[in-house]
Amino acid sequence: MEIEKAAVAGTLESSDCMVTVEDGDGNIDLVLESTVIHQYGNQIRHVVLDTLESLGVQNVKIKVVDKGALDCTIRARVEAAVYRSAGQSEQLPWGGAIR
Amino acid sequence: MSDYMEETGDPFTGKKKEELKKFLEYMGLTYDEQITHSIVLRKEKEIIATASCQKNIIKCVAVSEAYQGQNLLAHLMTSLIEYFYGMGISHFFGFTKPQNKELFCSMGMYPVTQTEKILLLENDKNGLEKFLKRLKKETQEQQKCKVENRHENGIGAVVMNCNPFTRGHEYLIREAAKKNKWLHIFILSEEQSFLTTRERYQLVKEGIQEIPNVILHQTSEYMISPAVFPTYFIKEKAKAYEMNCQLDIQLFGERIAPELNITDRYVGSEPACDVTHTYNQCLREQLPCYQIRFHEIPRKTYGDQIISASEVRKRYAENQLKSVCGMLPESTWRYLERKKNENGK
Numbered sequence: 001m002e003i004e005k006a007a008v009a010g011t012l013e014s015s016d017c018m019v020t021v022e023d024g025d026g027n028i029d030l031v032l033e034s035t036v037i038h039q040y041g042n043q044i045r046h047v048v049l050d051t052l053e054s055l056g057v058q059n060v061k062i063k064v065v066d067k068g069a070l071d072c073t074i075r076a077r078v079e080a081a082v083y084r085s086a087g088q089s090e091q092l093p094w095g096g097a098i099r
Numbered sequence: 100m101s102d103y104m105e106e107t108g109d110p111f112t113g114k115k116k117e118e119l120k121k122f123l124e125y126m127g128l129t130y131d132e133q134i135t136h137s138i139v140l141r142k143e144k145e146i147i148a149t150a151s152c153q154k155n156i157i158k159c160v161a162v163s164e165a166y167q168g169q170n171l172l173a174h175l176m177t178s179l180i181e182y183f184y185g186m187g188i189s190h191f192f193g194f195t196k197p198q199n200k201e202l203f204c205s206m207g208m209y210p211v212t213q214t215e216k217i218l219l220l221e222n223d224k225n226g227l228e229k230f231l232k233r234l235k236k237e238t239q240e241q242q243k244c245k246v247e248n249r250h251e252n253g254i255g256a257v258v259m260n261c262n263p264f265t266r267g268h269e270y271l272i273r274e275a276a277k278k279n280k281w282l283h284i285f286i287l288s289e290e291q292s293f294l295t296t297r298e299r300y301q302l303v304k305e306g307i308q309e310i311p312n313v314i315l316h317q318t319s320e321y322m323i324s325p326a327v328f329p330t331y332f333i334k335e336k337a338k339a340y341e342m343n344c345q346l347d348i349q350l351f352g353e354r355i356a357p358e359l360n361i362t363d364r365y366v367g368s369e370p371a372c373d374v375t376h377t378y379n380q381c382l383r384e385q386l387p388c389y390q391i392r393f394h395e396i397p398r399k400t401y402g403d404q405i406i407s408a409s410e411v412r413k414r415y416a417e418n419q420l421k422s423v424c425g426m427l428p429e430s431t432w433r434y435l436e437r438k439k440n441e442n443g444k
Contacts (some may be wrong), residue, residue, distance in 0.1 A: 005187065006184055006187065006189035007184055008180055008181060008183075008184040011173065011174075011177040012173040012174075012176050012177045012180075012206055012207070013170070013173050013174070013177070014170065014173075018177065018180065018207065020180075020184070020189065020222075022189050031224050033207050035205070063207065063222075063224075065206065065207035067173075
């Protein structure tokens with residue numbers, strides 16, 4: 001999927017994360033801020049990149065501000081941000097790419 | 100959701116604005132009339148927290164003491180960020196007192212620069228670095244097709260609005276270019292009335308074509324912009340301007356000038372506008388701290404008139420462009436005349 005416009009999903013509340021995406025420079029540029037970066041930084045990165053891969057996103061600037069979200073939350077927030085960036089808000093193919 | 104209610108205004112007016120003003124005042128802040136959007140959180144009817152923005156700049160953020168430590172800031176910031184993305188804004192800034200640094204950094208903001216009283220943050224981790232990189236790249240590219248002034252060693256800089264480009268600007272540029280190996284010209288990127296940023300840039304580009312040693316840039320939020328000129332939590336209005344340009348001068352002196360090896364900064368003398376006059380005054384005092392020399396060049400006159408872009412704008416609006424044609428380089432004159440004719444049809 002292509003990132004058509006900048007979009008955001010999630011919140012800065014505890015146990016959630018805020019994900020913002022915008023058009024990239026030809027690659028995946030991930031910035032991660034997390035309250036538990038030392039414990040789970042690599043795990044979170046892995047979840048984000050894995051989610052992007054299953055969405056077929058290869059060109060994106062993505063920023064995740066994590067407040068201790070569970071993997072499933074992170075996954076959902078990344079998907080929502082990417083779907084929003086494509087302007088789709090109905091009939092979402094959760095877990096896959098919009099085709 | 101907890102027991103408080105969110106309310107937004109674009110911006111607030113009337114009684115609600117007065118209420119917000121009062122709350123901010125109580126919190127030691129001043130409501131900024133430039134605000135375009137505000138959020139307040141209320142418990143029962145009382146305001147307990149608020150945040151506002153002026154376009155892409157977050158300001159006037161406050162949480163009532165009794166409610167601090169409940170992470171109301173997370174709620175405010177989430178709402179503001181959603182608002183920004185809804186408006187198509189993905190790069191934004193924020194002001195706060197330096198003691199709130201940790202708090203804002205935990206919301207995904209990064210410090211850009213700070214003075215004793217103000218901290219400027221942005222949401223892009225490398226925003227300023229990207230800007231500096233862009234300046235460097237523009238410099239290298241333009242130097243390839245330009246020729247340095249071999250008689251001088253300094254690297255000069257002028258920062259101008261050029262709305263529109265006049266013979267006064269041209270004169271300042273020529274004078275500064277004569278005294279430097281290279282001269283960097285920064286055109287303000289903030290959109291304003293009269294000419295668009297693109298038009299202003301284009302007219303300067305045409306007007307300076309034959310000067311061999313100048314390099315043209317557009318500024319960004321990091322130079323003379325609403326982001327680096329706040330009128331925020333400043334109580335003594337007399338000192339306001341002095342405070343306001345602090346971030347701008349610091350960014351220029353600490354980050355921008357070193358990146359381009361700028362040694363000299365030039366301004367035109369400013370008899371008419373108080374803000375610019377005070378700004379020049381501050382530059383004169385502070386630039387030497389960064390080993391940058393400051394030069395004020397007397398305004399160019401035309402007959403007995405001082406050349407001024409605001410005069411040109413005024414005459415243009417009054418259909419009297421001819422009366423100021425001597426103030427304009429050929430390219431600007433032709434452009435404005437054409438524009439006037441097109442608008443007249």
